[in-house]
Amino acid sequence: VGITIRDAVAADVPAITDIQNALLDTTTVEWRTEHHTPAEKSAWLRAHQHAGHAVLVAVDDTTGDPGEVVGWAAYHEFRPTDRWPGYRFTVENTVHVREGHGGAGIGRSLMLELIERARAAGRHRLIAAVTAENEASVRFHERLGFVEVGRLGQVGSKLGRWLDVVFLQLDLDDAATPPPDDVS
Numbered sequence: 486v487g488i489t490i491r492d493a494v495a496a497d498v499p500a501i502t503d504i505q506n507a508l509l510d511t512t513t514v515e516w517r518t519e520h521h522t523p524a525e526k527s528a529w530l531r532a533h534q535h536a537g538h539a540v541l542v543a544v545d546d547t548t549g550d551p552g553e554v555v556g557w558a559a560y561h562e563f564r565p566t567d568r569w570p571g572y573r574f575t576v577e578n579t580v581h582v583r584e585g586h587g588g589a590g591i592g593r594s595l596m597l598e599l600i601e602r603a604r605a606a607g608r609h610r611l612i613a614a615v616t617a618e619n620e621a622s623v624r625f626h627e628r629l630g631f632v633e634v635g636r637l638g639q640v641g642s643k644l645g646r647w648l649d650v651v652f653l654q655l656d657l658d659d660a661a662t663p664p665p666d667d668v669s
């Protein structure tokens with residue numbers, strides 16, 4: 486209640502950046518320590534939207550006008566389709582909820598809209614690549630219907646330890662065959 490999900494705009498970049506950076510120093514959610522900069526995230530937002538990839542924010546309308554951005558979600562290519570166009574019907578999601586706002590359904594609302602956007606864009610499979618020790622996120626994705634399809638051991642490292650990744654998959658449609666290959 487009181488949460489609006491909408492496409493991100495340039496003015497949301499500082500909040501998107503803050504929400505993402507809050508996790509970098511102390512958690513293994515994202516396998517980097519260097520903080521994102523608003524300039525970098527602005528370029529990212531432009532590139533994503535130009536490519537037709539959804540970038541969504543959740544806004545708490547009860548905090549004023551404009552309301553506070555309390556989460557964001559996006560999808561991007563699962564693997565580089567300029568090199569391997571055969572991956573073009575598969576995308577990978579990212580979702581972050583602002584600290585102190587978890588457990589209120591914000592993540593789920595963002596993902597439900599993101600899933601619809603991916604479907605509307607003709608995508609076939611959505612992948613979540615989650616740090617195995619982030620059990621909350623594994624559970625969160627499973628509650629949305631994602632199914633664990635693989636675990637890779639010690640393919641990452643951060644904070645002095647090896648990290649495993651869990652791949653979860655959501656089937657966006659059940660098309661028996663893909664659209665024909667195009668020549669572009």
Ligand SMILES: CC(C)(COP(=O)(O)OP(=O)(O)OC[C@H]1O[C@@H](n2cnc3c(N)ncnc32)[C@H](O)[C@@H]1OP(=O)(O)O)[C@@H](O)C(=O)NCCC(=O)NCCS
Nearest residue numbers: 580581582587588589590591592593615621622624625628
């Ligand atoms: C993971 C995250 C996105 C969940 O968002 P959220 O807004 O707290 O989740 P919601 O309130 O929408 O919960 C949706 C479902 O996930 C479950 N869930 C959420 N957090 C959970 C937790 N810590 N442990 C177990 N289940 C959890 C909820 O129980 C709920 O299930 P239900 O519908 O059966 O009640 C959020 O905690 C977050 O941003 N974490 C830090 C960043 C991160 O890990 N991102 C994912 C990287 S892969």
